Amino acid sequence: MVNAERLKRFFLDLVQIDSHSREEKDVADYIKARLEPLGAVVSMDDAAEKIGGNCGNLLVRVSGSLNNQVEPLLFCAHxxxxxxGKGVRPVEEDGIIRSSxxxxxxxxxxxxxxxxxxxLHILKENEIPHGELEILFTxxxxxxLFGARNFDTGVxxxxxxxxxxTENVSEIGMAAPAAYRMTYRVFGKEAHAGLAPEKGISAIVLASKAIVNMPLGRIDDETTANIGFIEGGQASNIITPQVTLRGEARSHSDEKLEKQVQLMREAFQDVVNSTSIEVDGKEYKARFEESSSREYKSFYVPESSPTYQLVANAGREIxxxxxxxxxxxxxxxxxxxERGIESVIVGTGMQDVHTVKEHIKFDDIVNCTNLIVNMIKMHH
Ligand SMILES: [Zn+2]
Structure with a gap:
């Protein structure tokens, strides 16, 4: 049922359209030009202004003969x-498409x-009965996740x-961690390292002690944490007054995540609280500042949920x-x-993503297409 030639054309056209983040307009125009002739209603939100990009989120509504009889379904891709990712020249060899x-x-x-x-082309040309489909391209x-964050799910x-x-067509992404990103600034006191080291507090030493005292790496089977960036200092003969660090923590449990972020904070607090010096009768205390933000919440969609079951059953049937x-x-x-739309992640066959070795087996895109067509057929 898949028109392989057409599907491959879509894919090869799309990868050759530049669309770094915030520059997605040409991809949106391509999608619009393919879907409006099918009778789909295409609209764009105002995310472009909010995030300083050239394109908003593209929402496509497709009605079917079962509108109002079956629950609408959302499909999404970014x-x-x-x-x-500019000037991609796809190369195909033995059924695998890669970049040059x-x-x-x-x-x-x-x-x-x-x-x-x-x-959507298959549904139309085979007159497959289906309910309303909402397709969102973020x-x-x-x-x-700036597009999704700025999208009004109320519509x-x-x-x-x-x-x-995600990668494998046979895998259903049903859980993902929550994450925090943190920036820490550690302040000591500047001094000449050779002439007056006792008049200084090294921010590098403070940061090092804090790092040694905090749990990092794989914390438990649900939680990870990392300090991935450190910057500070000017010269080997100066006691460094300030260091900036950036880190992250992730967990499938929101509670464990909060605890992990707290432990990392305490490691800095403990070391700066116990560090001060007196110079010429004046006391200097070490200190630190933190700015942290939760990036997103975790989710878990049980295998027993209809959301999960639809993909699982549709896949097994093919x-x-x-x-x-x-x-x-x-x-x-x-x-x-997080906003109450129960969602799972479906694989397309993409491999080694975010590297120049990224590739995909064309048959996997065919399988993915068959999978989502079958999901819509089975959703009655
Ligand atoms: Zn992605």
């Missing part, structure tokens, strides 16, 4: 890619967009969503060995789950 080696391919997430475009996913009728944005997948990172699906 239009942006990571860098280096100097850029990413952009199958993350254009394989999802291509599968959705083909799915912007700026890769740089912090959606769907209570369930499917995000085409011969795929469907199983659950627990993600280590956040995606647009975190935002939608």
């Amino acid at each position: 239009m942006d890619t990571v860098v280096p 080696g100097d850029t990413i391919l952009g199958s993350d997430d254009k394989s999802g967009i291509a599968a959705i475009l083909e799915m 912007v700026a996913e890769e740089i912090g 959606l009728k769907s209570k369930r969503g499917y995000f085409l944005d 011969g795929l060995d469907m199983k659950k997948e627990i993600s280590g990172g956040g995606s647009d699906a975190n935002i939608f789950n």
Whole structure:
């Protein structure tokens, strides 16, 4: 039922349209030009202004003969890619499509967009009965889920969503962690390292002690934490007055995440609270500042839920060995789950994403398309 030639055209066209985050307009125009002739109603929100991009989130409404008889469903893919993603020249060999080696391919997430475009063409030309479909193409996913964050989910009728944005077509992303990002600034006191070291407090030493005293790495089977950036200092003969650090923590448990962030904070607090010096009768105390923000909440969609079951059953019926997948990172699906639209992540076949080795087996995009078509057929 998949028109392989058409599907491949969609995919190859899409990866050759530049769409770094905040520059998705040409991809949106391409989608619009393919879907309006099918009778879809396409609209764009005002996310572009809010995030300083050239394109908003594109919402596509597709009515079917079962409108108002079956629950509407949401399908979603993001239009942006990571860098280096300009001037992609796709190369196909033995059924695998990759970039020419100097850029990413952009199958993350254009394989999802291509599968959705083909799915809508299949529904139309085969007159497959279906309920209302809401298709959302988001912007700026890769740089912090900015499109999803700025999208008004109140305009959606769907209570369930499917995000085409992971690797294996046979895996259903049903859980993802919550995450925090933190910036710490540690302040000591400047002094000449050779002439008057007793008059200084080294921010580098403070930061080092704090790091040694905090739990990092894999904390437990649900939680990870990292300090991934450290900057400070000017010269070897100066006791460094300030160091900036950036870190993150993730957990599938929101409670464990809060605790982890607190432990990291306390490690800094403890070391600065116990560090002060007296110079010429004046006391100098070490101190630190933190700015942290929760990026998104965790989600968990049980295997027993109809949202999960629809993908699992539709996949099994077309011969795929469907199983659950627990993600280590956040995606647009975190935002939608947080807002009450139960969502799972569907695989498209994309591999080695965010590297110049990114590639995809074309047959996997075909499988993904068959999977979502079958989901819509079974959703009655
Ligand atoms: Zn993605």
